[in-house]
């Protein structure tokens with residue numbers, strides 16, 4: 506089933522409304538990553554260091570080359586005018602055009618702890634790939650008569666929520682050309698992997714301190730698994746996230762590709778992962794997906 510043909514699909518229990526249907530120009534840039542300064546471009550070549558548990562660890566080799574970007578069309582991705590953000594948008598666009606045909610319509614499932622950016626990055630990826638975007642938490646809320654996740658936990662308990670989450674992933678696994686932001690705990694049920702493995706799974710691996718900062722900035726009210734800890738928002742988020750991550754880190758490692766914000770920051774010489782823009786993270790996600798596809802075809 507192609508999500509593009511359906512503006513609004515009612516699957517057995519869940520209303521699904523695809524967003525972001527666009528056409529895309531066909532052009533391509535050959536560099537996998539660059540930081541432009543005038544006409545000089547820094548390229549980071551990635552070398553896979555495979556090992557049994559960590560499938561996507563990379564050694565990063567910075568190179569510097571020169572090239573012209575004059576033939577590139579203006580990006581439609583964002584309206585910010587700084588050269589850096591324009592460059593990110595161009596790279597994102599060209600990388601997505603390189604990868605989209607290789608995906609053969611397979612869905613992308615973003616996994617990761619709450620607050621890791623699955624929704625933010627997922628929306629960007631869906632736009633550049635001309636895919637539709639779904640959030641499994643939102644589908645569960647719709648399936649339970651518009652009840653919020655926090656209310657579902659309160660009224661029906663976590664087991665009920667997890668079953669609805671599995672139902673949502675099952676429905677989504679029947680479709681193509683979707684980017685799915687999954688719930689932070691979706692990885693713990695093996696049955697969910699059966700559905701997610703129909704597509705390509707990408708783990709957004711964000712340091713817990715950064716997650717706690719992001720979550721503290723918006724409060725823990727909408728996140729039932731964090732809300733009942735004592736202390737200020739940052740402390741309670743960090744404490745609970747640490748426990749959850751200990752229980753889940755092995756499950757996240759099942760993902761086909763890993764996007765480590767620490768690795769990106771190291772590549773770019775940033776001290777702080779919080780300074781990484783969503784576009785930079787989305788570019789890295791496309792690169793890791795490409796690496797996975799190459800390994801898979803080999």
Ligand SMILES: Nc1ncnc2c1ncn2[C@@H]1O[C@H](COP(=O)(O)OP(=O)(O)OP(=O)(O)O)[C@@H](O)[C@H]1O
Nearest residue numbers: 618619620621622623624625626689719781782783
């Ligand atoms: N790269 C980024 N830079 C700055 N802020 C970000 C970045 N990525 C995400 N955020 C912010 O962090 C918060 C959490 O992001 P988001 O909702 O995308 O995460 P999520 O993984 O979908 O979370 P959840 O699983 O809890 O729904 C949001 O306020 C978002 O704006």
Ligand SMILES: O=C(O)C1=C[C@@H](O)[C@@H](O)[C@H](O)C1
Nearest residue numbers: 619642654688689690728729
């Ligand atoms: O990490 C988790 O277990 C959760 C994350 C959210 O996305 C929601 O799915 C829910 O709050 C549970």
